Each structure stands twice: as structure tokens, then as C-alpha cells.
Amino acid sequence: MDTNxxxxxxxxxxxxxxxxFFSQWLGIELLSVSEGYSLIRMTVRKEMVNGFGIAHGGIAFSLGDSAFAFACNNRNNLSVALDVTTSFIKAVNIGDTLTxxxxxxxxxxxxGVYLVTITNQRGQQVALFKGTCFRTGKKLRN
Known part of the structure; x- marks a missing residue:
């Protein structure tokens, strides 16, 4: 898409x-961005599972953290996390596509306060991420 x-x-x-580079490693795809909002997606790979054969909790947390970061920073005001929590609701497996x-x-x-809902390819909620950010007043890009 043209930058203009x-x-x-x-x-x-x-x-x-x-x-x-971490979001890139996760394989995150940006689906939609608007003021104070983001929608992203990724697919769980075998190197993302724990010793029980299910996705490591850090994967859902990291996806939620990236969505949070994109939503709270997209006004071009550098914002950093003050407090975040994640509730894991349903197991995630290799091959699952998370949104x-x-x-x-x-x-x-x-x-700012943000609520991130994480669902699988069947539309089932697998995690809920809540984040509070601090706005520094610095610009991310000129």
C-alpha cells in the first residue's frame, strides 16, 4: 500500500x-490498526510449545503484549507498559492460529488502559490480556 x-x-x-524482531519471530501479521486499536494474528509453531506439548504461556502473553503495544503507541506517543496481566483460558496447540x-x-x-482478547481459529477465547501504559510524550517517528 502506498505510504501516502x-x-x-x-x-x-x-x-x-x-x-x-521478537514480533517478527512470532510471525505476527498486522490485520488492522486504527486509533487506540490493533488486530494481529500468528500461527503457533512447534518451537513454541512447552514440555507438556501445549503452547508456552509466554506465546499468548507475547501476542497480547504486541497487540497492546501497537494499540497504545499508534498515536505516535511513545508509551511503555506500567502493569499487565494475562488470564489463560484454554490450551493452545501447534498449528493453532491466534488472533x-x-x-x-x-x-x-x-x-492508557487496553483490553486484548486472544482467540483461536475456531473463535474460542484462549486468553485475556489487560495492560496499562504510561505515555512519555516522546515521538516514535518524525
Whole structure:
């Protein structure tokens, strides 16, 4: 897509992804970005499972964390996590496709609160991530 017609929010997230090697390793695909919102997807690979043969909890947490980061930073105001929690609801397996949808709950001058719902390819909720960020006032890109 031409840079001139991509939204400012999309341009900020594209800039973030260029240097986010962990999100790249996860195989994250950006599906949608708008002000205070992001929708991303990834597929669980065999190197992401724990000793029980199910996805390591860090995988769902990391997907939620990336969606949170894209949603709270896309106004081009560098924001960092103050507090995050994840509830694991359902086991995730190799080959599952996970989608994380981050929605802004609160947009304050210095803080923001986001709720990220993580679902599998069957539309079943597998995890819930909640994050609070601090807004530094610094720009991510000029």
C-alpha cells in the first residue's frame, strides 16, 4: 500500500514492526490498526510449545503484549507498559492460529488502559490480556 494513503496510525505501527524482531519471530501479521486499536494474528509453531506439548504461556502473553503495544503507541506517543496481566483460558496447540484484538478502554494524558482478547481459529477465547501504559510524550517517528 502506498505510504501516502496509509493512515498515520498504520505508519507508526509499520515503523515499530521494522525493529520489533521478537514480533517478527512470532510471525505476527498486522490485520488492522486504527486509533487506540490493533488486530494481529500468528500461527503457533512447534518451537513454541512447552514440555507438556501445549503452547508456552509466554506465546499468548507475547501476542497480547504486541497487540497492546501497537494499540497504545499508534498515536505516535511513545508509551511503555506500567502493569499487565494475562488470564489463560484454554490450551493452545501447534498449528493453532491466534488472533489478538486490542481495544482502548481509557485514553488519558499520561496513561492508557487496553483490553486484548486472544482467540483461536475456531473463535474460542484462549486468553485475556489487560495492560496499562504510561505515555512519555516522546515521538516514535518524525
Amino acid at each position: 494513503i496509509r493512515s498515520e496510525f498504520q505508519q507508526v505501527v509499520d515503523h515499530m514492526m521494522e525493529n520489533d 489478538a484484538e486490542a481495544k482502548e478502554i481509557h485514553n488519558g494524558r499520561s496513561t
